[in-house]
Amino acid sequence: MKTFLKHSLAALALGLVSCGKNPSGPPPAPPGPPPVMEVGVLVIKQTPVTLTQDLPGRISAIRVAEVRARVSGIVLKRLFKEGSDVKEGQVLYEIDPAQYEAQYESAQGTLARAEASLNSAQLKLNRMQSLIGSHAVSKQDYDEASGSQRVNQAEVLLGKAAVKTAKINLDYTKVTAPITGRIGISQVTEGAYVRTDQATLLTIVQQLDRVYVDVNQPSSDLLRLRKAIASGRLKADASGQPPVKLVHENGDIYPEEGKLEVADVTVNTLTNSVTVRAVFPNPRGDLLPGMFVRARLEEGTTPDAILVPQLAVSRNSKGEPTAMVVGAENKVELRVLETPRAVGNQWLVASGLKPGDQLIINNLQKIRPGVEVKVAPQTPAPAASEPAQPPSKTPAPSAPAK
Structure with a gap:
């Protein structure tokens, strides 16, 4: 038993010594x-x-005229087709003229009587004027005749005014279009009673050969736009105003180009914006009042812009836009950028990058400032591959029988 234990301990010691030895060969590098x-x-x-800027806006007619009743009465006729174009002065409605014709004739009769009384008083005054020098009539009689003549003159003036008023009211029974434009839906029908004290609305006429587009632009953008144009950094048209295009809700661009006409002189204190008005031609009548559109202001052209992909720009802890470039000795540099606006899927860079810089556009998550990198060779775009040949209709040969 003792001999067995001695041999076992010796074998165990030999195994431990053999485990501590290095394997044959050189050590690992x-x-x-x-x-x-x-x-x-x-x-x-x-x-x-x-540079462009899209702003939401609404279309409004360049001229709008509400057609209202100016005399009371029953509407006898409607003389236009709703939605049609009308001319200035065209008769739209006829209101029953019977009572106004009677008033006109009565005023004419009153005027004729006043004129006759004036003629008689004038003749009497003339006779007394020839006799006053010979003391054939008294001074009192002459003064009374003179006063009567002046009273009759005043009555004639009142009569003429009454005739003019009656004629105006009679003319108002024919309701005419105040402007040339497109007429809307009639608010009354034949037989309706219209009143002047309520200024009954009959219809609306709108001039649509040109239309307004009113948009709200932030006041800061308006100041920036004016400053950039004044400094020459942005180029506008000959009149100094940027052209305007119109974009419909479905994304279609209106074919006619508009013109920026005026900007409001007051800033809205609630929205800190300024109303900007553009004028667009509307020869086909496609633009209707109340339509929602987006006005695309072409602010001008900057000849030396720097554009970078948005995916190559990130943000630091302060929220500032940053980008990585390959600097000296092929080491990564972190640049803080100034990106005032986006142009499509790119950022317009105002500072932080200069021509010739190598902007890193991939592997951004695997690198950090200060590490050395290798610029990948820029390979030309692969040529367009030839179209695939259609499969042959010849059947494939069958496998040989085993």
């Missing part, structure tokens, strides 16, 4: 430096860019 990351870059270049 220490780990080398990590491979240099390969990144794709975009070389920054300056390019001319037309």
